[in-house]
Amino acid sequence: MRAFVYNVVLTVFWMLVTESFTLSNFLVGFAICFLILLLARPLFDAPSRRYFTLAWKLPRFVALMLWEIVLSSVRVAQAVLSPRMPIKPGFIAxxxxxxxxxxxxxxANLITLTPGTLSLDVSSDRKVLYVHGMFVDDPQAVIQSTHDSLEKAVLEVTR
Known part of the structure; x- marks a missing residue:
């Protein structure tokens, strides 16, 4: 977290030196300061180094989430527009x-944001998340798919 604060402080100095207080100048300064701090990474302690790895993982995480939302939206739209509505709703532990x-x-929020799914509750021991899905033909396949995509992405970004 300290590296992020350094990045913001250096970006403010950048804006003062260039005498331009626009969003585009902030973004340019932030990127330049990030690169400077990346080169100075050996000077930081281990927790601050996480900032640099997170900067590479976060855009990938956002792209994956957007892709999952698009895929789910298409599947829900196909089901709704189909004359027979091929859905099989169900609950998953x-x-x-x-x-x-x-x-x-x-x-839980990522699951809820994905069309066709809704997080309902977390067990009291925090080991089970209850989810309602629109397409629960095979509950094990849904669990495996969620684990391989969303949960794996969350773990990659948070750990």
């Missing part, structure tokens, strides 16, 4: 690999 409150909340 999804076993959680994530442990922290942040990880559980992030995963």
């Amino acid at each position: 999804y076993p959680l690999t994530v442990k922290s409150d942040l990880e559980i909340t992030l995963l």
Whole structure:
């Protein structure tokens, strides 16, 4: 977290030196300062180094989430526009690999944001997330798919 604060402080200095207080100048300064801090990475302690790895993982995470939303949206649209509505709704008890409150909340929100699914509740021991799905033909396949895509992405970004 300290590296992020350094990045913001250096970006403010950048804006003062260039005498331009626009969003585009902020973004350019932020990128330049990030590269400077990346070169100075050996000077930081181990927790601050996580900032640099997160900067590479976060865009990939966002892209994956957008892709999942697009795919689910297409599947829901196809089902709704189909004359026979080929849906099989159901409830799933999804076993959680994530442990922290942040990880559980992030995963539950990602599942809810994905069209056709809704996070309902977390068990009291925080080991099971209850999910309602529009397409639950094979509950094990849904669990495996969620684990391989969303939960894996959450773990990659948070750990």
